[in-house]
Amino acid sequence: MSEVLIIAxxxxxxxxxxxxxxxxxxxxIEGARITIGLWGSGIAAIAAQAAALQGVARVLSFDAPGNAAPLAAVLAPQVAALAKAYTHVLAPSTTFGKDLLPRIAALLNLPALSDIMAVESPQRFRRPIYxxxxxxxxxVDAPLVLATVRTASFQAAPAGGSAPVEAGEVSVAPPTHTRLVELAVTHSDRPDLQTARRVVSGGRALGSAEKFQSVVQDLADAxxxxxxxxxxxxxxxxxxxxLQVGQTGKIIAPDLYIALGISGAIQHMTGIKxxxxxxxxxxxADAPIFEAADIGLVGDLFEIVPALRAAIQSRSRT
Ligand SMILES: Cc1cc2nc3c(=O)[nH]c(=O)nc-3n(C[C@H](O)[C@H](O)[C@H](O)COP(=O)(O)OP(=O)(O)OC[C@H]3O[C@@H](n4cnc5c(N)ncnc54)[C@H](O)[C@@H]3O)c2cc1C
Structure with a gap:
């Protein structure tokens, strides 16, 4: 039996x-019993969403004012204190998970594995490099597997489960060296880049922030x-x-990816594989992106995109 804790x-x-x-x-993971660990404040509704995922055995909710900000410095000592009850602790390979997991590993003096893309056995995993x-x-030759999951490699578990939600308890003194000063969030009506089904991206060819806005953002909105x-x-x-997509940006798996004036450098392509x-x-016509593209249009984006945009507009009118 593998006891798996997923940090939500x-x-x-x-x-x-x-x-x-x-x-x-x-x-x-063979024989996995999956617990979702949820940290936050006033998170009953989120716990219900986690409990509804198929395959989840239980949700542990650490609902406390001190957990309101998802700071790795606050969460890592709590996860580390719980970790010995588990064989695996997983977090998504997002900014949140990549911040948190190494800190937990350091506290436990254990190795951390990043970007799992496939599970071969409870101890063996595949991950991309280069x-x-x-x-x-x-x-992983350690009593506890600590890993981030390359989310683009796995479909989302469907809803339809009904796991119990339990109040989690862990007694760890909050850190005195770290506190949240301010959260500056960009509000946008657009879908989130990392989870969107469609993405329109622009490259160096756009030439200015104004052009990026009028061409890329406009097509994305349409x-x-x-x-x-x-x-x-x-x-x-x-x-x-x-908004950066690629090796040092976001790794995404949309249904549709439209690349405007992007050459297709390997570091970019790894993000849209x-x-x-x-x-x-x-x-x-020789740009490397055409080797990976399902549909390629050779031409000036400043002519093609407005034509595309007009076609979308006239279709939406009919
Ligand atoms: C360690 C490392 C990590 C990196 N990580 C990333 C990463 O995460 N993401 C990333 O994207 N890059 C990354 N890079 C950079 C990467 O190598 C490329 O330099 C970058 O992706 C190039 O961006 P681009 O395609 O917009 O620009 P360019 O390579 O300059 O390509 C511009 C393209 O636009 C086309 N073009 C020009 N004008 C027009 C027009 N009017 N109409 C149509 N097409 C036109 C050109 O033909 C060209 O193909 C990384 C590099 C390194 C070394």
């Missing part, structure tokens, strides 16, 4: 879909899509840093 990610109101993907990963160009099989960017576009200041359909618009 949420925004204070809703469970992040990455948690449901971690459940699918955990369910592939921007996804090679796949490593890793065997399609109800999230916005992404290449690192070159981020570095040039055309797009915000949290699991996208179902890739559409590339690039004026260079």
């Amino acid at each position: 990610e949420h925004d204070g109101a809703r469970l992040n879909p990455s948690t449901a993907r971690c459940v699918t990963c955990a369910s592939q 921007a996804g160009n090679a796949i490593l099989t890793v065997e 399609l109800g899509a999230a916005v992404g960017a290449s690192r070159a576009a981020v570095d040039a200041g055309y797009a915000a840093n949290d 699991d996208a179902r359909t890739i559409v590339a618009i690039n004026k260079d």
Whole structure:
């Protein structure tokens, strides 16, 4: 029997879909009994969402004012104190999980495994290296497996479960060295990049933040899509840093990915490897992105995108 603790990610109101993907990963561990650990304040509704995921045996809810901010410095000592009851502790390979898991591992003096993409046995896992160009099989020789899950590699566990929600208890003094000063959140009506079904991304070719806005964001809005960017576009200041897709940005798996003026460098492609359909618009017929694209349009994006936009608009009118 494997006792698996998944550390849930949420925004204070809703469970992040990455948690449901971690459940699918955990369910592939032989004999897994899955517990979702939920930290926060006023989180009864989120606990109910976690309890409804199929495959979950129970939800442990650590509902306390001191857990309101998802700070790794606050959560890691609590998870570390609970960890000996488990064979595996998993967190999503998101900014939240990548911040938290290494801290837990350091507190327990254990190795941390990142980016699980497949489960071979309770101790053996596969993960990508060299921007996804090679796949490593890793065997964890430790009493407890601490790992982040590459969420793009797993489908979300469906709803339909009814696990019990229990109040978790852990007595750890809160840290005195770390506190949340301010949370600056970008409010957007667009879907979240990491979980969106459609994504429109722009590259260096956009040439300015204004063009990025008028071309990429406008097409994304017409399609109800999230916005992404290449690192070159981020570095040039055309797009915000949290929109970067790729090895050092977000790893995403949308149904539709539209790349505008992006060359297809390996570091970018590793972020969209699991996208179902890739559409590339690039004026260079030899751009590497066309090797991976399902649909490629060779031409000037500043001519193609407005035409595409007009076609979408006239279709939505009919
Ligand atoms: C360690 C490391 C990590 C990295 N991590 C990332 C990462 O996470 N994400 C990422 O994206 N990159 C990453 N990079 C950078 C990556 O190597 C590339 O430099 C970057 O992806 C290039 O961005 P781009 O495609 O927008 O720009 P370019 O490579 O300059 O490509 C621009 C493309 O636009 C086309 N174009 C120009 N004008 C037009 C037009 N009018 N119409 C249509 N097409 C046009 C050109 O033909 C060209 O193909 C990383 C690099 C390193 C070394």
